[in-house]
Amino acid sequence: MEAIVTVPQDREAKNLPVIVMPHGGPRARDYEGWDSWAQFFADRGYAVIQPNFRGSTGYGVAFERAGLGQWGLRMQDDVDDALAWAAGKGMVDPARACIVGGSYGGYVAMRAAERNPELYRCAISFAGVADLSKMMSHDSASYVGRGLRAYWKGQVSDLAGVSPINNAQGFGIPVLLVHGKDDLRVPVDQSRDMAKKLRAAGKDVTYIEQAEGDHHFSRDEDLVEFLKAAELFLDTHNPA
DSSP states (O other), X not given: OEEEEEOOTTOOSSSEEEEEOOOSSSSOOOOSSOOHHHHHHHHTTOEEXXXXXXXXXXXXXXXXXXXXXXXXXXXXXXXXXHHHHHHHTTSEEEEEEEEEEETHHHHHHHHHHHHOGGGOSEEEEESOOOOHHHHHHHHHTSTTXXXXXXXXXXXXXXXXXXXXXXXXXXXXXXXXXXXXXTOSSSOTHHHHHHHHHHHHTTOOEEEEEETTOOSSOOSHHHHHHHHHHHHHHHHHHSOO
């Protein structure tokens, strides 16, 4: 597995506070190139690790197929392993780690908060999937519903079991959820409902709904709002 690591300018890559930032998709990958999120967080003093976990494209068919059935399971292990690798190299301080992601990466952040919160101090999800079963029902209503239903059934055998929304009580770290009301890919209810569940469970959650936001930060002001909120959240829970 490969990962892209971005470190603050003029800082030695040693014992740095760290943000683990899994990509969306999940059938996508991160490349060595400009990434506004990674650059922003590195500028604020964090090392940023972007793991191309199993299921990522660009590494051959076998590697991509290795992600089938592994949402929230071995794909999640790969993300955690990237943190362990960087810590083992002495590049980052594993006691000062947060996890940040959008879309599928947002799902990974929420899953980490309830699956193994001992690894991270906080989690930030933008437009993340919290309820896989509800997401499958949503996609099934589209004009290519049969294909999308089959897609979701292929991601993991137990959709409910790996859905963060079904284990709000297990969340052990503060969580920031941000979602655009006009998101046409992942419905805003995914984050709305997750926030309600976490509040009912007495968990530390901050929810920001962007009234004109979509899935891709088509409006610059929505991206700026997200990054500012993330910076404030990190300053509180994992300061650099």
